[in-house]
Amino acid sequence: MFKKKSNRSLLLIFILTIIPLLRWFVIAPANKFVDLGLISTSFGQMSGLAGMVLFSVALILSNRSKWLDKAFGGLDNAYANHHILGGAAFTLLIFHPLLLVVRYARISWANAASLFFTNDFPVLLGIIGLGLMMILLYLTFFVKDKISYQVWKTTHSILPLALFFGGLHSFLIPSSIFYDQFLRIYILGLAIIALLLTGYKIANERLTKRKLEYVVSKVTHLADDVIEVELLPQNESLKFSPGQFIFVKFKGEGIASEAHPFSISSGIFDKSLKLAIKVLGDYTAVLNKDLKEGMAAEIEGPYGQFSIASGKADEIWVAGGIGITPFLSMARSLNKNEFNVDFFYSFKGGKDAIFLDEFFKIAKTNEKFRVFSWCSSDQGKISCRSINEIKEVKSKEIFLCGPGPMMEDLKSQFLSYGVPAENIHFEKFNL
Numbered sequence: 001m002f003k004k005k006s007n008r009s010l011l012l013i014f015i016l017t018i019i020p021l022l023r024w025f026v027i028a029p030a031n032k033f034v035d036l037g038l039i040s041t042s043f044g045q046m047s048g049l050a051g052m053v054l055f056s057v058a059l060i061l062s063n064r065s066k067w068l069d070k071a072f073g074g075l076d077n078a079y080a081n082h083h084i085l086g087g088a089a090f091t092l093l094i095f096h097p098l099l100l101v102v103r104y105a106r107i108s109w110a111n112a113a114s115l116f117f118t119n120d121f122p123v124l125l126g127i128i129g130l131g132l133m134m135i136l137l138y139l140t141f142f143v144k145d146k147i148s149y150q151v152w153k154t155t156h157s158i159l160p161l162a163l164f165f166g167g168l169h170s171f172l173i174p175s176s177i178f179y180d181q182f183l184r185i186y187i188l189g190l191a192i193i194a195l196l197l198t199g200y201k202i203a204n205e206r207l208t209k210r211k212l213e214y215v216v217s218k219v220t221h222l223a224d225d226v227i228e229v230e231l232l233p234q235n236e237s238l239k240f241s242p243g244q245f246i247f248v249k250f251k252g253e254g255i256a257s258e259a260h261p262f263s264i265s266s267g268i269f270d271k272s273l274k275l276a277i278k279v280l281g282d283y284t285a286v287l288n289k290d291l292k293e294g295m296a297a298e299i300e301g302p303y304g305q306f307s308i309a310s311g312k313a314d315e316i317w318v319a320g321g322i323g324i325t326p327f328l329s330m331a332r333s334l335n336k337n338e339f340n341v342d343f344f345y346s347f348k349g350g351k352d353a354i355f356l357d358e359f360f361k362i363a364k365t366n367e368k369f370r371v372f373s374w375c376s377s378d379q380g381k382i383s384c385r386s387i388n389e390i391k392e393v394k395s396k397e398i399f400l401c402g403p404g405p406m407m408e409d410l411k412s413q414f415l416s417y418g419v420p421a422e423n424i425h426f427e428k429f430n431l
């Protein structure tokens with residue numbers, strides 16, 4: 001069902017993008033495609049219009065909100081579309097001036113250069129907006145892995161300013177579009193909506209978004225690089241569905257004041273809220289070392305639609321490494337499940353098989369829940385073929401959580417075994 005919702009949202013984005021292009025086709029002048037200069041100008045205008053719509057929509061999709069979570073079948077999916085649309089907007093907006101300049105270049109190179117070296121205010125707004133966008137998205141596409149997540153996030157948060165300049169540019173620039181009120185208002189209006197939503201998001205996060213206060217009641221080291229954290233509510237407890245995740249900000253000496261996403265690993269009947277946290281970078285390394293009982297934690301959420309299709313047909317769960325956490329919550333919450341669940345847990349070596357004993361214990365008390373462990377250092381990578389030899393996969397709902405490449409790999413394998421795309425569900429650990 002949530003795939004359908006996501007498709008509906010994508011259709012809406014497509015319609016939003018096509019509307020100004022259709023409008024552009026019907027407005028004057030009629031001779032838009034008669035020679036090379038006009039053809040490239042026309043494509044330049046179209047790429048500018050579509051690029052601005054997609055830029056606005058990409059910004060809207062970056063908001064951390066429950067309605068996006070629902071509309072896209074999970075925040076991770078909304079963010080994945082945010083990345084794709086941001087990339088598409090970036091490409092279209094780069095082509096916008098390049099195509100427009102062709103008409104000037106046909107007269108002379110000096111004429112072409114005059115388009116960029118100008119003191120014309122609306123053109124300058126466009127150049128500043130595009131320049132800012134190019135620098136910031138270069139960091140996202142080519143440097144993100146080399147800088148810390150927080151530094152990248154700070155640079156990324158300047159992008160609305162680029163949209164602001166771009167919106168004003170398209171409203172003020174004297175071109176054939178300038179004389180069409182509908183197009184001017186449409187493009188500026190979408191940019192304003194995106195900017196207002198972003199402003200609202202920031203204010204809401206800082207001032208009003210409800211955060212629940214918890215306190216760390218226990219920290220257990222499960223492996224060198226994994227801790228289990230138990231949290232107790234100070235006042236109200238979080239209501240969640242198994243498989244969902246939260247943003248947590250721990251408050252303690254030496255711990256940066258940042259909200260990070262973690263899947264809830266406790267069951268819905270447990271008294272404490274549990275998380276299992278693996279060291280991945282700076283923040284999680286500090287938690288591993290310094291997180292102590294008695295420290296406060298601020299919790300926001302829950303988010304995620306991972307298990308929404310659960311309980312509707314026989315299921316196959318596949319976890320890789322720390323991707324175990326949402327399944328832990330789902331298994332701990334199983335009561336009298338009507339449908340069969342076959343759980344495949346892949347880990348590198350024996351010492352990495354955290355919580356395996358607990359899964360076997362749950363399986364002993366629940367005949368419809370079966371556990372299959374997969375040690376990849378002995379057995380190689382887990383594959384759809386090996387799963388299918390144990391359980392026929394075709395008619396099942398598949399749930400995957402693990403490292404990105406493993407999920408991509410398994411997804412295409414399940415598809416090639418005839419599992420419909422809408423029966424394959426992911427939880428991605430990167431937003």
Ligand SMILES: Cc1cc2nc3c(=O)[nH]c(=O)nc-3n(C[C@H](O)[C@H](O)[C@H](O)COP(=O)(O)OP(=O)(O)OC[C@H]3O[C@@H](n4cnc5c(N)ncnc54)[C@H](O)[C@@H]3O)c2cc1C
Pocket residue numbers: 076148149150245258259260261262263264276277278279280281282283284285322325326428429430431
């Ligand atoms: C939905 C979801 C559920 C998750 N559940 C778990 C879990 O149960 N157990 C677990 O160990 N890990 C989980 N993670 C991953 C965890 O959030 C990252 O490992 C952690 O934030 C890394 O922070 P770092 O500073 O140590 O590493 P860094 O090296 O700074 O970050 C590594 C990567 O983690 C992501 N990341 C970092 N900071 C943030 C942030 N503030 N917000 C969003 N993404 C961020 C980015 O993709 C980044 O590239 C989950 C992630 C997501 C998105």
